[in-house]
Amino acid sequence: MLELVIFILLLIFALIIVIKSADIFVDNLIDIGGALGISQIILGVTASAIGTSLPEFGSAMIASLSGNVDMGVGTVIGSNIWNIAAILGISAIAAGVIRTDSRGINRDSLMTLITGIILIVFMLLGDINWIASVTMILLYLFYLWLLIKSQKEYKKGKDKEELANEKTVKQPVDKRKVLFVIIGLAGLIIGCRILVYSGVELARMAGIPEMIMGLFTLAIGTSIPELVVTLSSAMKGLYELSIGTILGSNTFNILIGIGMPALFMSIPVEKLSLTFDAPVMIFVTVLLLFLVKTRGKLTRVGGIILLATYIAYAVIRLTVLV
Amino acid sequence: MYKKILVATMGEYIDEIIDHTLDIIGEENTEVIGLYVVETSVPFLTLKKVKELMKEELTKLGKEILDSMEKKFQAPHRYKINFRKLLLDGDPSEEIVKTAEKEDVDLIVLGTGKNMIDKRLLGSVSEKVVHSAPCTVLLIRNEMKTK
Incomplete structure (x- = not known):
């Protein structure tokens, strides 16, 4: 019993380290980019999506490299289902409405859907190997290029005066920021290692499959940053940041969270992942698109439907399909 | 009747708020303070860059709202209204009350x-x-x- 409590505390401690390290890493990396005059590349919603997804990516990477591949894949797919069905569901219920009428959201939701379908296609072809990995990473780079392009177009539309004020000037890189990037990265690696270790041990003690541990405990834990950003921005009326963070995170989780580990090792496909978890991930994405397309916004009723879908998925997965 | 009015908004019901305030003022000489409070509180574990982004976006929104208020209150035929914009950070209700006390206003419109x-x-x-x-x-x- 004492051992169980210790590992639960260790898991919580590791989660806090991972999330804070990801914050320090992204924050200082963007500042260094700013000093080099390239801060415009990763801005706003994109920075939020990547920053909030680093815990999932780190956990998936460390889990896969340490031989717990099921847990890694489970964390990514579980996070993506949780992000859309539960986080957006909870946020829409709390905020009353999340408006989704911007062009950026159309682009990001389409990309999230395409990404999920690509993952299923690779899963159907067998293990996720380096060819799939390279394809996914290249696709993410293409998506980043699209984001940068649209950002430049947006800037063109701004006043010249405003543009002149925002012009980034190359400055010497602050060495302390480089040090913080390294500390953030080290914290992320160590935190993820402890997180995966405690997750594996807890799964062993409770007698549950590692996949389940990844799909729920690690997936929900590593998605805390998405939850706080999405919920608070929805309540403040910053809808693009709210929904954009979730859609960007889901795309990053699959293309980089699975694509990057697959570069180092072939990732075996578990049957239930292919026949149930991944299809549910696609289903909740399509459900979200349907809910927002019919009314141009995600309403409280839509939020209840999404959250109910997540509860139904969790009940079926944890009771019927274990 | 009211010499100094604080009109506070978070962006919602802005047209109704302005119309009602103008009705109350009528042809009187009145000082109007337009207030928007950027709510800066975020939950624990919010990324620093996201917190900055939220503040930036809400400040931008606040400026737009105050500008639109200024246009209506400072229209040429409303020369008897002396309008002032105020953009603050913090908890909206606390800042509204604090501003009302500090400015010694007669009326708060919300x-x-x-x-x-x-x-x-x-x-x-x-x-x-x-x-x-x-x-x-x-x-x-x-x-x-x-x-």
Whole structure:
């Protein structure tokens, strides 16, 4: 019993380290980019999506490299289902409405859907190997290029005066920021290692499959940053940041969270992942698109439907399909 | 009747708030302070860059709202109104009350219209202001929402 409590505390401690390290890493990396005059590349919603997804990516990477591949894949797919069905569901219920009428959201939701379908296609072809990995990473780079392009177009539309004020000037890189990037990265690696270790041990003690541990405990834990950003921005009326963070995170989780580990090792496909978890991930994405397309916004009723879908998925997965 | 009025908005019900305030003022010489409060509180574990982004976006929104207020209150035929913009950071209800005390206003004009569920989940700025305001408070009910 004492051992169980210790590992639960260790898991919580590791989660806090991972999330804070990801914050320090992204924050200082963007500042260094700013000093080099390239801060415009990763801005706003994109920075939020990547920053909030680093815990999932780190956990998936460390889990896969340490031989717990099921847990890694489970964390990514579980996070993506949780992000859309539960986080957006909870946020829409709390905020009353999340408006989704911007062009950026159309682009990001389409990309999230395409990404999920690509993952299923690779899963159907067998293990996720380096060819799939390279394809996914290249696709993410293409998506980043699209984001940068649209950002430049947006800037063109701004006043010249405003543009002149925002012009980034190359400055010497602050060495302390480089040090913080390294500390953030080290914290992320160590935190993820402890997180995966405690997750594996807890799964062993409770007698549950590692996949389940990844799909729920690690997936929900590593998605805390998405939850706080999405919920608070929805309540403040910053809808693009709210929904954009979730859609960007889901795309990053699959293309980089699975694509990057697959570069180092072939990732075996578990049957239930292919026949149930991944299809549910696609289903909740399509459900979200349907809910927002019919009314141009995600309403409280839509939020209840999404959250109910997540509860139904969790009940079926944890009771019927274990 | 009211010489100094504080008109506070978070962006909702802005047209109704302005119309009602103008009705009250009539042809009197009146000082109007337009207030927007950028709500800076974020939950624990929010990324620093996201926190900065939220503040930046809300400040931008606040400026736009205050500019639109200025246009209406400073229209040429409203030469008797002396309008001032105020953009603050912090907890909206606290800042509204503090500003009302500091500026010694006679009236606070606010919007209201949340249903019971929204009040429970999102909280109500107007309710908090009503309880601790140092002067008269006029709550403008959003007709669209209550219908």
